[in-house]
Amino acid sequence: MTAAPAPEHDALVLDRADNVATVLRALAPGEQARVQTPSGMVALQVEEAIPLCHKVALGEIPAGAAIVKYGAPIGRALTAIGPGQHVHVHNLKSERDRSSRR
Amino acid sequence: MAASFLGYPRADGTVGTRNHLLVLSVTGLTGPAARRIGRQILGAVTVTMPYGSGLLGRDRTVHERALKGLAAHPNVGAVVVVGGDRAKVEAVAGAAERAGRPAEALVLDRCGHDSLVLTDRGVRAATHLARRISRARREPVGLDALFLGLECGRSDPSSGLVANPLLGRIADRVVESGGGAVIGETTEWLGAEAVLTERAASPQVAEAIRAAAARREALAAAAGIDLTYNNPSETNIEAGLSSIEEKSLGAVAKSGSSSVRSLVAYGEPPAGPGLHVMDAPAYAPESLTGFTTAGANLLLFTTGVGNSFTSALNPTIKVSANPETCRRLTDQLDFTASEVFEGREPLEAAVGRLMAVVLEVASGALTFGEVLLEGEEVISRFGEAL
Numbered sequence: 001m002t003a004a005p006a007p008e009h010d011a012l013v014l015d016r017a018d019n020v021a022t023v024l025r026a027l028a029p030g031e032q033a034r035v036q037t038p039s040g041m042v043a044l045q046v047e048e049a050i051p052l053c054h055k056v057a058l059g060e061i062p063a064g065a066a067i068v069k070y071g072a073p074i075g076r077a078l079t080a081i082g083p084g085q086h087v088h089v090h091n092l093k094s095e096r097d098r099s100s101r102r
Numbered sequence: 103m104a105a106s107f108l109g110y111p112r113a114d115g116t117v118g119t120r121n122h123l124l125v126l127s128v129t130g131l132t133g134p135a136a137r138r139i140g141r142q143i144l145g146a147v148t149v150t151m152p153y154g155s156g157l158l159g160r161d162r163t164v165h166e167r168a169l170k171g172l173a174a175h176p177n178v179g180a181v182v183v184v185g186g187d188r189a190k191v192e193a194v195a196g197a198a199e200r201a202g203r204p205a206e207a208l209v210l211d212r213c214g215h216d217s218l219v220l221t222d223r224g225v226r227a228a229t230h231l232a233r234r235i236s237r238a239r240r241e242p243v244g245l246d247a248l249f250l251g252l253e254c255g256r257s258d259p260s261s262g263l264v265a266n267p268l269l270g271r272i273a274d275r276v277v278e279s280g281g282g283a284v285i286g287e288t289t290e291w292l293g294a295e296a297v298l299t300e301r302a303a304s305p306q307v308a309e310a311i312r313a314a315a316a317r318r319e320a321l322a323a324a325a326g327i328d329l330t331y332n333n334p335s336e337t338n339i340e341a342g343l344s345s346i347e348e349k350s351l352g353a354v355a356k357s358g359s360s361s362v363r364s365l366v367a368y369g370e371p372p373a374g375p376g377l378h379v380m381d382a383p384a385y386a387p388e389s390l391t392g393f394t395t396a397g398a399n400l401l402l403f404t405t406g407v408g409n410s411f412t413s414a415l416n417p418t419i420k421v422s423a424n425p426e427t428c429r430r431l432t433d434q435l436d437f438t439a440s441e442v443f444e445g446r447e448p449l450e451a452a453v454g455r456l457m458a459v460v461l462e463v464a465s466g467a468l469t470f471g472e473v474l475l476e477g478e479e480v481i482s483r484f485g486e487a488l
Contacts, residue, residue, distance in 0.1 A: 007445035014267055014355070014449075022263055022342070024445040036448060053259035053342035067344075070355055072297045074348040087344070094345035096293050096330050 011044070011056060013037040015071035020055040020087050022069070027056070047084035055087040067092050105279070105457065107464040108240035109247055113202025116176035117247035119399050119417055119464045122147045123232045124178045125224065128169050128185035128194055129154030132210055135217045136184050139224035143232055147414050149479045155187060156487035168369045168481045169194045171395035174201035176249075177415050179235030182228045184208045184220060204231055240465065246280030246375065248464060251393030251401040251416065252356045253287070255386045258406025259341045262352020264423035264442045264449065265404035270358035271453040272402065272460060273377065277360040282375045284366070284398060286382035286389045288318040290353035292329055293346035298354060298379065303361045310365035314381040356404065368482055369395040386411050387480035390418065394479065400464055410434055412471030414479050417463050420470065421456070436469045 010033040011021035021035045027050040035042045035058070042058075050056045055069070061081040066073035075092040085091075110118035125148045127136035133150035140148030149172055157165055169190075173181045174197045181198045185191040188209045195207035206227035213219040252269050254261055273283040291298060295315050302308035322329045334343040343349045363376035369392045372378040382392045390401060390413045401418040403409065408431050412418035422428055423439035437459050441447035463469060471477055 005446050008448075009445045012263060012445075012449070014263075024443060034445075036445070051342065053263065055342065055344065069348060070297070070351040072294075072347070072351055074351060075345045088342070089339055089344050092344045094293075094347060096346050 009034040009036040009041060011035045013058070014069065017068050017071045019058050019061055019068045021058055022053060022055050023050045024052075026050065026052050045084050047082065048086045050086050057081045057083055057085050057087050059083045061087075105245050105275075105461060106242050107245075107247075107461045108466065109243045109464060110176075110179070110238055111241055111243065111247075112176055114174070114200075116201075116249075116397065117243050117399065118176040118178070119248075119466075120177040120415070121179040121235055121238050122177055122415060123228060123235060124149065124173065124175075124181040124415070125228060126169065126173055126181055126183050126194065127151060128183060128190050129187065131186045132184045132217065132220065135210075135220045135224065138221045139182065139184070139228055142225050143228045146228060146232070147477075149414055151481060153481075153483065153487065154185070154190075158485060158487060160484045161487065164369055164484070165481060166190075166193070168391070168395040170197035171369065171371065171397065172415065172479065173198040173205065174203060175394065175415055176397065176399045178203055179238060180204040180231035182206045182208065182224050182231065184210070184224055186210045188212070204234060206231065244279060245276050248276050248400055248460075249282035249375075249398045250276055250284070251390065251396075251398035251413075252283060252285045253386060253389055253393070253401060253403045254290075254353055254356060254405070255403060255409040255411070256405045256407045257353065258424055259343070260423040260425075260427075260440075260443045261404050261406045262343075262349070262355065264439050264452075265406075265421050266352060266354075266356040267449065268421065268423070268439055268442075268452055268456055269356035269402050269404060271449075272456055273356070273358035274360055275453075275457065277358070277375070277377050280375055282372065282378070282398075283357070283360070284372065284378045284380050284393055284396065285354070285357045286380040286392055287353065287384040288314055288381050289322075289329060289384045290350050291315045291379075292319060293348075293350035294354040297351060298357075298362060301360070301362045303363045303376075307362055307364055311362070311379060314365060314379075318381070356402075366396060368392050371396045383482060387478060388482045390416070391479045391481055395481070400460065402460070405435075408434060410471070410476055412469070412477040414477035416477075417469050418471050418477065419459060419463055433474075434470050436463070436471075
């Protein structure tokens with residue numbers, strides 16, 4: 001039985017306007033991630049631990065700027081976020097969520 | 103060469119991906135008789151509605167429209183309609199005949215109120231209809247003959263990342279070719295309204311989308327459920343979802359990028375081709391039947407962890423991108439995209455593979471759900487009956 005081919009990329013970008021990629025395996029700080037985008041493959045230096053299916057910033061995202069996935073805002077940056085950093089509930093604020101933890 | 107498949111062109115201008123002999127009970131009273139009839143006929147599809155007389159207002163309107171939509175469905179070659187109320191049975195059979203489909207109307211009252219007599223007459227009628235429609239042959243038709251219903255169920259991160267965007271690309275191709283597509287599950291629009299309304303064909307459509315999402319949210323609130331509180335859940339958050347916008351956009355991704363031509367009510371046929379959104383429950387049985395009665399002739403259904411339910415009248419292609427699910431559900435999933443999720447295949451390559459499966463299934467290749475008889479049709483209820 002032959003082994004499955006090795007992964008060709010580590011993260012997916014779904015839309016040209018996105019400023020985050022979603023990772024297909026957990027990534028460690030210092031890794032060079034191969035990111036598949038609609039325009040082709042790009043390399044991204046990972047700065048923080050990114051769990052499976054979590055998001056990593058593709059570039060600088062200023063505080064208050066929209067975080068874009070699927071070509072649309074999914075929330076706003078609570079602080080300035082640098083390329084290769086983890087983007088999640090600790091630095092992303094939904095415009096719709098009304099739960100108490102916000 | 104333009105993509106095409108082999109379908110059954112119907113007199114009303116629609117195209118069937120199947121050519122079913124349908125046994126349709128328009129009331130729960132004759133459901134058992136309909137099932138007895140269907141069991142005795144090779145390849146028959148039996149659909150029974152559990153409700154009947156006493157339906158009021160919106161329930162009555164939706165049921166009548168749905169029954170006519172099922173009897174005259176593009177995938178139906180001929181129909182045996184059974185029921186207790188002569189006017190209702192004849193109205194439904196009449197709808198099929200006006201759509202160019204041979205129909206037999208059988209009323210329990212005219213069988214001496216004897217369900218065994220009804221069964222016998224139904225079997226004999228179905229026999230002749232089945233032989234007649236077996237002479238039909240498929241013809242080459244274009245992608246514009248497809249009207250896709252798009253659904254997701256038991257979603258997980260692989261759904262929003264791979265499986266739903268895959269469906270969206272298929273929807274785009276079909277719509278670009280002049281075909282149609284519909285999504286429903288209104289609760290999943292909450293957080294994605296901005297994207298849907300931006301794609302709305304007109305301000306009226308945008309307002310209808312906003313109003314439908316708000317109404318569904320209020321419906322939940324009236325029942326004590328706050329749909330935007332702790333949504334995404336802790337499980338969702340651990341899995342990587344950061345906001346309700348992200349969660350809903352992952353679901354709505356299955357609609358692709360086309361302009362939203364209109365919002366239709368539950369089970370309501372759209373006025374023309376293109377992408378439409380249906381204000382409907384997220385519960386799969388009701389949702390799929392809503393698409394089917396509106397005229398969808400092929401369904402695509404993504405799942406994260408697995409979901410066995412399908413339509414009875416419509417071939418329902420089951421799709422997953424979760425590697426563990428794809429390994430486990432080898433007798434449920436008609437298409438797997440785990441290679442994309444694992445980074446071993448580009449998304450665009452999977453789109454090509456899925457398009458090939460869509461054309462094969464549309465041309466007659468059976469899905470697991472069809473072979474395993476997993477399908478049923480379930481129409482929504484909205485209020486009390488008398």
